[in-house]
Amino acid sequence: MKSYIQILGSGTFDVNPSVLVHYDNQKGCKRYLFNCGEGTQRICLQNKLRLVKTKNIFLTRVNWECVGGLPGMLLTLADTGTKDIKIFGGENLTHFLTATRGFVMRSTMSVETHEFQEDGMEFKDENLTILPVFLYPEWQKNITSSSSSTQNLETGTKRTRDSTLDEININSTLKYKKEILSLMFNQGQLSNDPKSSNKKRSKYDEDIDTAMNISDEPQDNQMMQTSKKSNSGKSSPNRGDNKYSLRERRKEVFPKRLPKSQHSFTSVAYICKGPDYKGKFDPLAAKALGLEPGPQYADLVRGNSVTAPDGTVIHPHQVMGPSRPGMTFIILDVPSTSYISSVCESPEFVTYQTSNKDTQPRVIIHMVGNGVLEDKRYQEWMNKFGPETEHIIANEKYCPQRIIFYSSALSQLKLSKIDENHFRIPYYSNEPIKQLKSLDNIPNKASFAVPMMIYQTEPSFKLDMSQLGPVFDHNIESDKLLESSDDYLNIAEEVKQEVARSHSEAKNIPGKDVIITTLGTGSTFPSKYRNVSATLIKIPNNGFILLDVGEGTLGSMSRHFGPYDQPHGNDQTSLESCISSLKCIFISHMHADHHLGIVRVLKKWNEIHKGVDDATISVFGPSRLRKWLEEYSDVEDIGFSKQQKGNNTSLDSIEHSDGWKIVYSGDTRPCEDLVRVEQALSKNHSTTEEAVSVGESQRYPKVPVFTDDHGRVGISFDLMQVSIGELYKLPKFVKALKVLYADENEAGIEEDDNVYEEVYIEDEEDDNENK
Numbered sequence: 001m002k003s004y005i006q007i008l009g010s011g012t013f014d015v016n017p018s019v020l021v022h023y024d025n026q027k028g029c030k031r032y033l034f035n036c037g038e039g040t041q042r043i044c045l046q047n048k049l050r051l052v053k054t055k056n057i058f059l060t061r062v063n064w065e066c067v068g069g070l071p072g073m074l075l076t077l078a079d080t081g082t083k084d085i086k087i088f089g090g091e092n093l094t095h096f097l098t099a100t101r102g103f104v105m106r107s108t109m110s111v112e113t114h115e116f117q118e119d120g121m122e123f124k125d126e127n128l129t130i131l132p133v134f135l136y137p138e139w140q141k142n143i144t145s146s147s148s149s150t151q152n153l154e155t156g157t158k159r160t161r162d163s164t165l166d167e168i169n170i171n172s173t174l175k176y177k178k179e180i181l182s183l184m185f186n187q188g189q190l191s192n193d194p195k196s197s198n199k200k201r202s203k204y205d206e207d208i209d210t211a212m213n214i215s216d217e218p219q220d221n222q223m224m225q226t227s228k229k230s231n232s233g234k235s236s237p238n239r240g241d242n243k244y245s246l247r248e249r250r251k252e253v254f255p256k257r258l259p260k261s262q263h264s265f266t267s268v269a270y271i272c273k274g275p276d277y278k279g280k281f282d283p284l285a286a287k288a289l290g291l292e293p294g295p296q297y298a299d300l301v302r303g304n305s306v307t308a309p310d311g312t313v314i315h316p317h318q319v320m321g322p323s324r325p326g327m328t329f330i331i332l333d334v335p336s337t338s339y340i341s342s343v344c345e346s347p348e349f350v351t352y353q354t355s356n357k358d359t360q361p362r363v364i365i366h367m368v369g370n371g372v373l374e375d376k377r378y379q380e381w382m383n384k385f386g387p388e389t390e391h392i393i394a395n396e397k398y399c400p401q402r403i404i405f406y407s408s409a410l411s412q413l414k415l416s417k418i419d420e421n422h423f424r425i426p427y428y429s430n431e432p433i434k435q436l437k438s439l440d441n442i443p444n445k446a447s448f449a450v451p452m453m454i455y456q457t458e459p460s461f462k463l464d465m466s467q468l469g470p471v472f473d474h475n476i477e478s479d480k481l482l483e484s485s486d487d488y489l490n491i492a493e494e495v496k497q498e499v500a501r502s503h504s505e506a507k508n509i510p511g512k513d514v515i516i517t518t519l520g521t522g523s524t525f526p527s528k529y530r531n532v533s534a535t536l537i538k539i540p541n542n543g544f545i546l547l548d549v550g551e552g553t554l555g556s557m558s559r560h561f562g563p564y565d566q567p568h569g570n571d572q573t574s575l576e577s578c579i580s581s582l583k584c585i586f587i588s589h590m591h592a593d594h595h596l597g598i599v600r601v602l603k604k605w606n607e608i609h610k611g612v613d614d615a616t617i618s619v620f621g622p623s624r625l626r627k628w629l630e631e632y633s634d635v636e637d638i639g640f641s642k643q644q645k646g647n648n649t650s651l652d653s654i655e656h657s658d659g660w661k662i663v664y665s666g667d668t669r670p671c672e673d674l675v676r677v678e679q680a681l682s683k684n685h686s687t688t689e690e691a692v693s694v695g696e697s698q699r700y701p702k703v704p705v706f707t708d709d710h711g712r713v714g715i716s717f718d719l720m721q722v723s724i725g726e727l728y729k730l731p732k733f734v735k736a737l738k739v740l741y742a743d744e745n746e747a748g749i750e751e752d753d754n755v756y757e758e759v760y761i762e763d764e765e766d767d768n769e770n771k
Contacts, residue, residue, distance in 0.1 A: 001025040003127070003274070003458040005329060005363060006467075007392065008043055010399045010449035013558035015039035016065045017367040017394035017449070019331055020049070021272070023127040030127060033057045034270065034331050035367075038068040038551050038600060039404070041076060042526035046405055047452055047469065052080055056123070058130070059089035060333035060367065061267050062096050063636055064599050071100045072551050072592050074185075076525055078106035083187055088114045088123060090134070091264040092635045098180045099631035101254055102624035103590045111185040113178065116268065126275070129326075133269040133348045137338035140265060173259045180258075183250050257627070261634040267339060269332035271348060271361075274457065279321030286319045325358050327457050333367040337375050344381050353384035360386035363455045367394045379441040387444070390463060394449040397433045401563075403472035404451060407528040412719055413477050414485075417492045418736050419499070419729070422722050425474050426559035427568040488739045495736045499729050511660025512725030513540050515571075518716035519556040520548075524593055530718050531556055532593040537654070537662065538573075543581035545654065546601065547664045548588055553597035554604060560719050580608050586654075587621030588665065595625065599638055602629075606639030620646045660724065 002024045009015030016037025023030045031054040033040075044051055054077070059066050070087075077085065087093065094113040097104075114123075116132045123130040281301050283293070290308040291297070299306050305315045330352070334343060343349070352361050364385065372378050373395065382391060393399070403409040403426065415423035436446055447463070454464040481489065515538040522530030532550030536557070539545065546553070561575040562568025582605055587595045602617070609615035617639075619625070626645045633640040654662045714730025715737070722730065 001458050003456075004464070005365070005455045005457060006049075007365075007394070007449045007451055007453040008040055008049075009035075009037060009394075010451055011367070011394045011396045012399065012401050012404055012451075012555075014404045014552065014555040015043050015451065016068070017333075019365055020051075020054075021128070027126070029053045030055060030125075032128065035060055035066045035333075036068075036070040036073050037065050038597065039526075039555055040069040041073050042531065042552065043404060043451060045526065046407065046528050047467075051077060052082055054082070055085060056125075057085065057087045058123075058268075058270055058331075059087065059093065060269070060331070061335070062089055062092040062264060064603060064638075066333070067096060068596070068600060069551060070097075071104045072525065072596055074109075074111065075104060075106065075592060078109040078185070082109055084110045084112070086112045086114060088116065088130075088132075090266045090268050091115060091117065092261050094174060094177045094181060095258060095261045096632065096635050098177045098184070098258060099628060099635075101180060101184050102628055103592050103595075105184045107186050109185050110187040111181060113181060115174070129273045131271045131273075131348065133271060133332075133346050135267040135269055135332070135334065135339050135342040135346065137265050137336070138341055139338060177258065180253055183246060183253070186246055258631050258634070263634070263636055267333045267335060269330065269343075269346075271328065271330050271352070273328045274326035276326045277324040279323045282319050282321060286314070289314050289318065291319075327461070328352060328359070328361045329455075329457070330361050330364045331367070332364070334369065334372050334378070336369045337371045337378075340372065340375055340377050340381075344377055349381075355386060357386060357388060361389050362457060362461050363390040363392060365392045365394065365449070370395070370397060373398065373436075373439060373442065376441065379439065382443055382446075383441065385443070389443070389445065390455060391443050391446040392449050392453070392455070393436065393446060398436055399448045399450070400432045401427070401429045402450075403428045405528065406469055406472055408530070408718060409472050410477060411529055411717070413474050414481065414488070414740055415717060415720075417481070417489060418495055418733055421570065422720055422726075422729070423717065424560065424569050424719060424721065426719060427562040428472060428559075430471055430473065485740075488736065491736045491739045495732060499732050502728070502732065509660070509725065510658045511656060512723060514538065514656075514660065514662075514724045515721055516662075516724070517560060517719070517721040519553055519560065519719065520550045521716050521718050521720075522550075522593075526550075526552060532596075534597060535664070536578075538578075539656070543583040544578055545584045545586065546582065547586050548594040549585060549597040549601055550593050551596040554600045556719065557601075560721075576608065579604050582617060584618040584620065586664070587619075587625050590622050590624050595621065598625075598629075599632060602638045602643070603636075606637065606642065609639070609642065616642050616644050618644045618646065623647055662724075 002022075004022050006020045006022065008018040008020055011017050016039070017035060018037060018040050019034040021032040021034070023032075031051060033051070033054050033056070036057060036059075041051075043049075051073070057070070074085065087097070093115050097111070097113060116134075121132065278301070281297065283297070286297060286300070290310055290312065291306070291314060296306040296314075300314065300316050300319050303316050305313055307313055330349075332343070334340065352359055354360060364382075366373075366382075368378075373393065385391075409426050409428070412423055413425055416425055432448060436442065436448060450465075450468055452467045452469060454467055456462050456464050517536040517538070519534040519536055520526075520531035522532050524532070526532050531552045533548040534550050534553040534556065535547040537545040537547065557578065558564075558575055560568070561573055561578055563575070565574050565576045567574045567577075579601070582601070585598060585601070587598065598619075602619075605617055619629070629638065629640055629643070632638065654664065714727065714733070716730075
């Protein structure tokens, strides 16, 4: 058997900490995923890790840092053939997943949730026994006695809930939410509903649109009302009746607001134990009992009793040495110093803080917030484990902000040779902000987490760095480019000169200083080269607007602008100032690839404006977006009360009082508004029909092939920025792009292909229409 623990995310801008545990044996392969934050799916794709063998997902917290990549991951797993998934975690797990019913639904897979305080205190299969340990912040111990509480028999700790929730039976509420989850992921029930089909995306969208006819009435007791109607037999058909279909039940329950939940601050640590090691077979003892070498020896090793030639029954314990406890590893999430006392006081860890090597954990993975490692209490707790225990640290300050998506960064570097201002090399640092060696009292066997780092657990125990990707250094990569890409660099220089000669095309038009940054230009799911949809608009003296916010958008913004308060680039705009000045978020439609990054962005915006009572941000999107954000706000604070909401169609015209206009349309079906805009444009302008034909005919993940007919269409790449006054340059870049990506175009469609987002440029002849 082969087994190992692999680091996926280490706490960089792009990917929150996550771990994948592998077990490969004669019975098959299994994967166990611990946490699934934004970027988890993309890092797996970048490193060719297939997750189809993943059947169990464990969450340390029901918090966006730990679950932000889960909705997209579930959709992808369903579409790649996975039939069932079990997800384990703490309170609000089921609430979070059912809140996604407006954009997540698959009839080809079943999903089960197991909230440990309800389902029991242990997970066990043939590979792992997993014990959850509940960790709480210090302030939660001081909750007044007026709150009700329930005793956890395994840990002796208490969990509390506000008395206002006592009116609702918690178990009934959870059961109701699990029913909704079964309607979202209803593999095996599809035959009951011949009208329900997930084979075509348009049909899937129609089913969700039909089911999610959103109601805004307060729904605290709605679950109870639904139950009463069902029990009466008058308002709802009998569910055993063939006439009662899945679609009808969805239409009945999906639009209603979920029963409210309460924020949970519990963190779940996992003590994971592999199967016990069998004792060694003693052939001398077997021979002394009258057995001869042969099949009976193998039977005894497998745990079966055998009969000796003289009729004596020989049992395995008579010829096998003593077994040893299986290998143990621990994964724990300590978000802040307020959780340290709970860690130190938890009796579950004491068993493993011993000098007995057989019971010492082989490795502990510490997902820790800032300040935790520096705390003397935590250092002392770490040192109570044996000297052979490896400690792997995942923290944003002690782990370097290396480039994670190497292919995308390398592409950006090559593009920067055309124009380094439009194609800025993403921010990175190959050295951590803080060094572990600066801490005097942490164990010697402590190292920072690196994506793809492996700790082997079978057949031997050791750290393995052989799967680490290349370390990106733009200076080294530039030297390689000089040696291997003379043709491209020559063409790039020609394009630079051509652009310089054409500066007269830059007209003094309204909005010329408005800057467009295409943060994500892919579609459906992220690829090695392109993240999913997100576009940032910077309006001088007016702040920023986001058009769609796909998963990983904040990570892309961090790579573009640099660390939180340290500007990266000539414009001296920091991530902090950008988020602080974010005025509006526009979501074109509710496909997951267009909005799953909004929660993380809103969380960051809310953190910056904490305590600022009059701070507001406008959020425009379909009505389902408001319902999703409202229900997710039951899980954690994302500043929902500070968000001004509005509805939109699939198209908006952002029009400024200075006279400029931007039209943005998501990749939905054609709509009448877009047609009217089209008719208003001059016949000399690039038409959307012309532009869309490029996207429809090209599905290469890097660059499509252009013909001379597309002279007014510019193609965008992730992290490209261009002002409206400089849009005339983009078509001139195509000459160099054809050379740069000639090999890819000749090779055909790549494995991780994605359609493109294009920037369509209007002419400025004959009228005053603006770009």
